[in-house]
Amino acid sequence: MRPPDGLAPVAFEAIEGFGGDDLDAALAVFRRSAARLLEGAPEQRPACPPPPGLLAAARAALAGDSDSGESFFRRWFSPWRLPRTGFVTAYYEPEIAARPAPGPGFETPVLSRPPDLVTLNETPLRLPSGEALTSARRLPDGRLVPYPVRRAIEVDGAAAGAAPLAYVRDPVELFFMQVQGSARLRLPDGTTRALTYDGRNGWPYTSIGRLAIERGLIAPASMSLDGLKAQLRAMGLSSDQPGRRLMHENLSYVFFRGDDSDDRRRGPIGGEGCALTPLRSIAVDRSIWSYGLPFWIATRVPWESEAETGFQRLMIAQDTGSAILGAARADLFFGAGDRAGALAGRVRHDADFTFLLPRADRAP
Helix, strand or coil, X not given: CCCXXXXXXXXXXXXCCHHXXXXXXXXXXXXXXXXXXXXXXXXXXXXXXXXXXXXXXXXXXXXXXXXXXXXXXXXXXXXXXXCCCEEEEEXXXXXXXXXXXXXXXXXXXXXXXXXXXXXXXXXXXXXXXXXXXXXXXXXXXXXXXXXXXXXXXXXXCCCCCCCEEEEECCHHHHHHHHHHCEEEXXXXXXXXXXXXXXXXXXXXXXXXXXXXXXXXXXXHHHCCHHHHHHHHHHHCCCCCCHHHHHHHCCCCCEEEEECCCHHHHHCCECCCCCECCCCCEEEECCCCCCCCCEEEEEEEECCCCCCCEEEEEEEEEEEECCCCCCCCEEEEXXXXXXXXXXXXXXXXXXXXXXXXXXXXXXXX
């Protein structure tokens, strides 16, 4: 991990609200990351390797000492800031009506990972255009070629061997499941089925919300998840209609797997491989940061209600996302269900970031 240039040290006393947060709760979330770091367990989406000081902090967190959360973070980390404002969005785990087989009103398949999909985190496939693809299709002769884009998968059935896990209402529901990276499906018999991210086709993510604003389809002040869904449906979802064509401009496509693990029962699984905690877990740029790092984020967002209120919390990096790029950029995990989704969809806000980096003198 190489922190960005321009970081300047600050005192804990300069972090407004730090002592007023529930830092014991933050420490409990950090311990989940600590266990993953020390196990050396494979990450779902590999990030920067943890520096020695972070591993030392992880060992201390799991040692069961009597430190309070505040004293622990003060002892093992030092705060740093960048001389610029950051930016946050929010995400959630959708709970979506689904059917195990196709039927009227439920004809859009949720696909499993195809057998010819290869993930290339460390050695991306570089196209003549200079674009780098993080996944590819392996041909029978061993060659790697770009995996088909969203439209080819959805309309032409180009994801050979990808099995339908379930069927949802329409392509809009599928699209936003994929943006969130996990889902809990509600089946007709009253049971639920948890799905976890299981790879993507490797093409870069494009925000269709941003495109909708740029093209005057939705006013910036009116942008919300529900509003964007309604706009797409009003524009039409057949393969040749504007709503579907707009979704196809996001070439990225995500595959899922069923997941009944103990961790998954606690919450959706982030890129680090552990269950996410509402209002404590964040997604960060994995090309810059290691999982497990604490970030102090201060902003005003609609997190308690639709009104914007102060948000000052110590968050733990446990996830990543294709749209989360830059050092002072984070996606706040808001939880599961419609209410979490309604609030998360309203978050596009500037924020102040303080990065808690492991103290160098604690490195073994």
